Amino acid sequence: MNNQRSFFFNVDWVTVFIYFALCVIGWFNIHSAVFDERHPSIIDGATNYGKQFTFIIVSVIVGGIILLLESRFITALAPIFYVGTLLLLMLVLVIGHRVGGNQAWINLGGGFRLQPAEFAKFSTCLILARYLSGPNIKVSEIKSFAIALAIIGVPMFLILLQPDMGSTLVFISLVFVLYREGLSPYFLIIGFLFIALFVSAILFSPLAVIGVIIAIVALIILLFRRNKRLVTTLLAGLAICVVFVLSVKFIYNSVLKPHQKVRIDIVLGIKSDLKGKGYNVNQSKIAIGSGKLWGKGYLHGTQTKYSFVPEQSTDFIFCTVGEEWGFAGSVTVIGLYLFLVLRIIMLAERQRSPFSRIYGYGVASIIFFHVMINVGMTIGIVPVIGIPLPFISYGGSSLISFTLLLFVLLKLDSNRMGIV
């Protein structure tokens, strides 16, 4: 009895509340996005909002089961989960169901489909935590770092084969986990630098970009010329940058697929094909922008109701939020996410066990990455990458896998005083 009470007391109900809030917001927005006059009821099973209701209930049950499990059980099962999802990811390449160019789904029958990539995020996160929390593992050491990269890289590679670019990129967010566990900050800085170089090399002439880099490096060397080590490092970095900039055009033209190139071009404003490739983003921006401060009201978004935005219940669900609830709604939803992510970081930091902490950072990173890319895409500052908005986008696999991700952390947290 006492145990039971402390158990419920130990669950972080604030996080659970945010979770429910986001699920309900999602459900209502899906209702609005794909509203069908013949099935107006929000729990009508014939519609996607009716189905989402089912998914929410299933998710809650899954979450409840997780809370009732033993923490140790979860930790122990981590490798099995990981190997299991890797097998599923391979299986999907063979028997997968193709939707929109991606072979990402396995048919379960009864109109339900499983997307292994969604569960790969959870299992990778779990196994990474398990590995990094092991004795004598330091990310700053080359060997540990390489193994950690391999753990992340294998599912990434398998997902890239589908090819699901969006889900692949999600794994990059785990760099925050590595950083928290001791990875040199240079990795973040260099990563950021390379993104900046990539963008500017596309926007401007590569020679101009190289000229600017040389000028900046020359200035720094001039100021700190006594520090010989810095000078050599900078010169080496400069050489790498020049090679990178010169190869950007090649990467851009040969490695990326045409549709990915166009998406980048549209974000950078090089192309504007409002009737064709740029249609989605343009209509999405119109939907969000036309919401003004307070929005057009529930079920009153014209862009939403009259299906100007494609994929509006899944990847573009934020359009409905922006259009019907306005800037106020946007702030609420993004605020809830920021609050959730910061709360998760707080939960992670209060863990005694490194496993729980590392896992917590994984959860925070994955959720945040999804939000950043998804919202950024709908307002046209990030290229179109098809990943869902956590807890809000329509889809069972996505909702259940995010629930798993979050509730495992809650379980670990509720047990934080226990022995690991």
Next chain:
Amino acid sequence: MNSFFERRYVIAGIFITIVIILLARLFYMQVIDDRYAIYAGKNVLRQTIQYPARGPILDRNGKVLVLNEPFYDIVVEPRKVKPFDTLALCKLLGIDKAEFDKRWIKACKFGQTTASVFEKQLTPEVYAAVQERLSEFPGFSSITRYLRTYPDSVAAHFLGFIGEVKEPDIKRSNGYYHQGDFIGITGVEKSYETVLRGQRGVLNQMVDSRGRPKGKYANGLFDTAAVAGERLTSSLDINIQKLGEKLMQNKVGSIVAIEPSTGEILCYVSGPTYDPNLMVGRERGNNAAKMYNDVYNPFFIRPIQAKYPPGSSFKPLSALIGLQEGIITPQTTYYCPGYYQAGNRRVKCNNGESHGLVNLSSAVAESCNGYFMMVFEKIINRYGGKATEEEFNKWRDNVKKFGLGTRLDLDMPSESRGNVPTSLYYDNIYHKGGWRSSTVINVAFGQGELLATPLQMANLECTIANEGFYYKPHLIKAIGTHNVIKKEYTVRNYVGIDSQYFQPVINGMEAVVERGTAIRSKIPGIIMCGKTGTAQNTGGESHSVFVAFAPRENPKIAIAVIVENSGEGAHWAAPIASFIVEKYLRGTISQRESGITVEHFANANRLPDSALYYNKFRRKPVPADTAKKQKKDSLQKTQGLKTASGKENKSQATQLKTKKR
């Protein structure tokens, strides 16, 4: 906890920064930038123009001249079509399978979800049969459209026609007209376009991303209803209009009748005329091409566009000016020897037969050219030969007061001025000071360079009937329920002749019909005052001219009739005028002493030799189907010539002239 504990702030910081970027961008898009709201509005809003019914036009007694009749277009929406009996539909619409396939492909190309016209303008009779079975053909439906119809097929030149608006009109209209709209092109349809067209309404509808309607926009707050065009009441009397058109069949010419006490035009006939219904509907293009190629040019609006020498019908005016100027009195006599000695010219009168001693009235009645030449010379030469030019211009001003040589400002497009020559005109021909009254003596009896439209001639009769003034002639007497449409139509225009001088002239005109040249056209029991004219012209036989008003006391109708190339006024124009006058005043036409009948005149063919008309219009006949193309070609050619060689040709020509000199 480990040594990298501080890094959580870095990570949180990065997250917060990114969120701030997202929110800043959202704030800009949603709160500051208004464009997106406008775009969203444009996305869902579809404005459909609601076309009002065009105003009907009535005759003076309320009889309908033109109205809108429903026609039915069959439209098809390919997406909704289910398998059906194509042959049955073909049979119903009267088309073959090949034609059906052609149209079907066209409709599919137009759009799967949009309705496009499959069969145009079914008459109500055909539609009745189609409608019964339309439900057998899912995806096919009908829409009602209204077209102009003319129940009596009269007054084509008065009514004019409408047609699809052309580029220049679209530009000029400041965005009112759009491609495919209809606009008045000639006649009343043109001059009263803004009244007849009514007010268009706008229906604001919401549409989805595929353009399917989804209900009213803003609950119809911005919708406006179409307001039908106003009804026009014309001054025409359909009975005499019909009679006039009947009398003028197979003749080239014109009839204009005006009510002197108001200036309302009662009859407005241009011969040859055409059935206005030909300019509506599916055969319009072919019909128009056919008429365009008719040598007698049915599209020519003779009452206001044709210019004729008024001939002897001008004489009463000549006499009135003489009286007003004090040159003659009603008692002034003149002995006509059968010619008139003008300077060293001897101008024949009455085919060389003497009229004997004539006074003003008998000169009018017997149409003595000599008398009027005498009056004209006396006026022009009253201050000696040196004042010729000055006096001629004074005389010309007096003539112009009657509305000759100027536009009468009829409420109708394309009115001609006619012509009253200026002294400058003669200066150019004979060089300054090189002409005398005798040189230009022909204008004294309405020949020479003097030209008048039938409208101007009829208006002149109104002035005589009113003893010194006229009301501006007009064709529309009421718009909707407003009876007086323009103030200027109630203003008396005085012509500068005192009313006391009219009686002697009118006496002469009465005599013309009672016992003079037009005695055959005498109407039993009605005193008609008239004047015959035989207008010599360069185009062949003289035009038969007759002008008149009746009855003498309290005149009700003034009329001018011209039958081209038909000889003496008394033979053709006068009898036709007498029928119109009697029909108008009495409603029926009585047995005439002279035995003339409407049927005889209606059946007579007085069409001039067509070769003569080729010369006149300098146009070769073109086969109907190629007419449009050739018109285009010739347009291009003339434009090309104008730009390329027009200037050159002119300068060459002037060079030649100077060389010759």
